[in-house]
Amino acid sequence: MHVSTCSGRHGRRLVAGLAAAVTAAATAVAVPSAHTPARAADTVTCGSSAAVFAVTSTGTLRHYPVTAPGTSTSVYQGSTTIGVSGWTTFGKVLAGPNHRVYGINSSGLARYRWLGSGSNWELVDGKQAWRISTGFTEYASGTLKNKITVDEIGDFYTVDAAGRLNWHRFDEAAKTWAFTDRTLDTGWDQYDLIVAAGVGVLYARRPDGTLHRYRFDPVSQRWIDRARQVGTGWQMFTKGVFSAGGDTLWGIRADGILNQYRLREDTWAWAVHRTTANTGWGGFLNVTATTDTCKLTASHTPARPSTPTRTNTAVAVLQAPASGTALGTVEYAYTDNTGRLLHGRQNPDSFSSVQWAGAPGLEAYTGVPALVADSGSRIRVVAHVDSSDVRSLDQKQPGLPDWHPSLDLGGRMLSEPAVARLSDASLVVVASDGAGALWFRRQDGTTGDLRAWERLGTTTGLTGTPVLTALGDRSAAVLVRDAAGTLHVATYRDGTLGAWSSLGGTGFTDTPSVVLRPGPRLMVFARHTDGTVQVRSQASDGTWPGAWTPVGGGAVAVGSPSAVLNPVSGTVSVFVRDAQGTIQHSYETTAGGSTWREWQTASTGEVYVSDPTAFAFTNSNGAQIAYVVRTSAAVRVYQAQDPGTLGAARSTGVTAGFSQQDLPQPDQG
Numbered sequence: 133m134h135v136s137t138c139s140g141r142h143g144r145r146l147v148a149g150l151a152a153a154v155t156a157a158a159t160a161v162a163v164p165s166a167h168t169p170a171r172a173a174d175t176v177t178c179g180s181s182a183a184v185f186a187v188t189s190t191g192t193l194r195h196y197p198v199t200a201p202g203t204s205t206s207v208y209q210g211s212t213t214i215g216v217s218g219w220t221t222f223g224k225v226l227a228g229p230n231h232r233v234y235g236i237n238s239s240g241l242a243r244y245r246w247l248g249s250g251s252n253w254e255l256v257d258g259k260q261a262w263r264i265s266t267g268f269t270e271y272a273s274g275t276l277k278n279k280i281t282v283d284e285i286g287d288f289y290t291v292d293a294a295g296r297l298n299w300h301r302f303d304e305a306a307k308t309w310a311f312t313d314r315t316l317d318t319g320w321d322q323y324d325l326i327v328a329a330g331v332g333v334l335y336a337r338r339p340d341g342t343l344h345r346y347r348f349d350p351v352s353q354r355w356i357d358r359a360r361q362v363g364t365g366w367q368m369f370t371k372g373v374f375s376a377g378g379d380t381l382w383g384i385r386a387d388g389i390l391n392q393y394r395l396r397e398d399t400w401a402w403a404v405h406r407t408t409a410n411t412g413w414g415g416f417l418n419v420t421a422t423t424d425t426c427k428l429t430a431s432h433t434p435a436r437p438s439t440p441t442r443t444n445t446a447v448a449v450l451q452a453p454a455s456g457t458a459l460g461t462v463e464y465a466y467t468d469n470t471g472r473l474l475h476g477r478q479n480p481d482s483f484s485s486v487q488w489a490g491a492p493g494l495e496a497y498t499g500v501p502a503l504v505a506d507s508g509s510r511i512r513v514v515a516h517v518d519s520s521d522v523r524s525l526d527q528k529q530p531g532l533p534d535w536h537p538s539l540d541l542g543g544r545m546l547s548e549p550a551v552a553r554l555s556d557a558s559l560v561v562v563a564s565d566g567a568g569a570l571w572f573r574r575q576d577g578t579t580g581d582l583r584a585w586e587r588l589g590t591t592t593g594l595t596g597t598p599v600l601t602a603l604g605d606r607s608a609a610v611l612v613r614d615a616a617g618t619l620h621v622a623t624y625r626d627g628t629l630g631a632w633s634s635l636g637g638t639g640f641t642d643t644p645s646v647v648l649r650p651g652p653r654l655m656v657f658a659r660h661t662d663g664t665v666q667v668r669s670q671a672s673d674g675t676w677p678g679a680w681t682p683v684g685g686g687a688v689a690v691g692s693p694s695a696v697l698n699p700v701s702g703t704v705s706v707f708v709r710d711a712q713g714t715i716q717h718s719y720e721t722t723a724g725g726s727t728w729r730e731w732q733t734a735s736t737g738e739v740y741v742s743d744p745t746a747f748a749f750t751n752s753n754g755a756q757i758a759y760v761v762r763t764s765a766a767v768r769v770y771q772a773q774d775p776g777t778l779g780a781a782r783s784t785g786v787t788a789g790f791s792q793q794d795l796p797q798p799d800q801g
Contacts, residue, residue, distance in 0.1 A: 175430035178202035182376040182425035187418040191220040201376050202426045204404050223272030228282040229424035240266035283328035284377045284424040295321030315581040329375035330428045341367035353542030354585040356432040378426025388414030437546040437566035439520045441471040441498045444741040447760045450503040451749040465513050471496030474798050480751040488798035493538045499548035507557035507578035516548045552600040552608045568594040589629040601646045637680050642692040657695045663687030684718030684731040696746035699755035700776040707746050707759050713739035734790045769793045
């Protein structure tokens with residue numbers, strides 16, 4: 133492909149046509165008044181000139197400078213040809229920031245960058261055309277041609293044939309893709325065109341002409357705004373829609389008329405709405421513009437809450453799904469006091485088989501990680517890092533100590549993440565931000581990505597780590613605490629949250645523990661500031677009769693309780709750490725009853741610095757219960773000697789039916 137500079141008859145005719153402005157069609161845009169907030173300051177700034185690029189039917193690439201872009205007085209200057217041949221080889225041409233121009237054909241995606249004057253093009257390895265991908269070929273023509281766009285910072289957004297909105301980023305310095313095909317959302321097959329108009333700002337058009345605006349924050353990976361309808365009548369632009377950034381849009385009608393718009397994000401009113409020309413634009417094969425000429429100055433990236441590395445945190449534990457006749461391994465994960473994320477795996481018949489390994493990467497983790505098995509029985513660890521973001525690690529193959537690199541999920545969350553595998557085997561992650569609002573990421577199907585963070589409900593002021601408990605019908609119970617120490621529960625299903633039910637009382641602290649009984653019925657255990665562990669149970673009709681009642685008698689707890697349903701006896705056992713660093717145990721006298729045994733020590737003479745985590749698992753001898761806890765230098769597991777008669781013949785011995793298991797210890801680092 134060759135480039136040169138010249139002016140031509142077509143360019144002069146088009147500029148003359150641009151001077152003949154007419155009134156814009158009133159049906160082009162309609163803004164619902166329900167979305168219009170109080171008027172504030174305009175949040176856009178534009179450079180003095182935008183570069184519009186147009187591909188002619190003869191294969192030339194023309195440049196049209198537009199002065200005062202983003203205003204109703206913008207003027208198109210005389211055009212020049214900056215590419216004399218070959219541009220028809222690209223079925224799709226689109227521009228990016230800083231005069232980058234991308235062409236897509238059957239060979240993939242090529243990147244060019246015009247240097248802004250004459251015939252000067254940047255050379256990469258001695259070439260103007262830099263083939264940065266052999267993919268994206270489906271966007272060169274057909275129904276997907278209008279479903280690719282580049283934003284102000286050069287990120288690509290695409291809608292694939294399945295209707296997934298995917299996010300891609302090319303690292304020019306490293307000459308490689310930082311990531312590709314990260315699914316942010318689904319259901320975008322309802323749109324026939326997308327165009328970026330700012331960092332993460334996406335406009336999407338339906339075939340009926342309605343126009344919808346989205347704003348994605350790529351730093352926190354949150355949806356700031358979704359599917360806001362901002363216009364109607366946009367089906368008239370059959371020859372394309374493009375943007376110079378900053379919520380500017382240009383649309384080309386079939387008759388060659390070019391309309392210009394700019395939306396104000398602060399008022400949802402169209403600050404610019406005019407027809408700029410009545411001829412000339414319909415003959416171009418592709419029209420596009422630099423995407424960083426106009427910029428939105430209002431940042432929606434949330435501030436990072438303070439999430440320093442916590443010390444002496446509890447250990448997460450999960451038994452992996454069985455594979456054929458092989459029992460599932462017991463999986464452990466915790467963050468140590470230096471910020472390392474450590475993972476352990478053991479044969480359920482042998483605690484001495486535990487193998488520990490640090491998570492790949494250099495991130496400093498904090499808090500209690502979450503463990504879950506995906507639809508392919510691969511273990512996934514979702515954990516908080518000290519930057520306030522969330523990261524996810526997943527196994528390459530079930531049962532093997534080999535992990536994919538950790539995946540940055542963004543978030544800027546104050547709480548640790550909670551994760552659940554729903555009844556359809558898909559995953560959902562929930563966390564709360566610095567304002568105490570809940571956010572979630574749900575999986576695309578059962579094998580796809582965790583989509584971008586979405587706001588879950590409208591409640592703010594929540595504190596602590598949310599607790600997720602999977603129910604049936606793709607739902608999960610979400611348990612949270614407010615600033616007064618009152619616990620609330622609601623049902624999540626398919627991206628929405630039902631009404632909150634208050635469990636009453638105040639003064640509860642730390643992270644509660646939830647047991648799911650058949651029914652399904654929830655039992656919630658929480659520590660009160662007076663040192664008692666209290667329980668409240670759900671009825672089979674979903675209500676919460678009665679009030680909080682104490683477990684075990686006496687005020688012993690200093691940390692978060694952990695409860696587990698004994699799979700042999702059907703009773704619930706509760707474990708908690710006391711002020712002396714010993715582990716105390718209480719349990720129901722009868723399954724589903726309301727009477728609890730007094731607390732009894734369930735550990736040896738060591739001092740434990742973390743809260744216990746109770747769990748049930750299956751080995752060759754059948755169903756078992758145990759708990760895992762940390763000293764200042766070791767990880768300990770205590771297993772019930774006989775889960776079927778646990779506590780029935782209790783002595784005054786300190787172990788109360790639990791035996792400490794010997795297991796290898798992780799490297800202290």
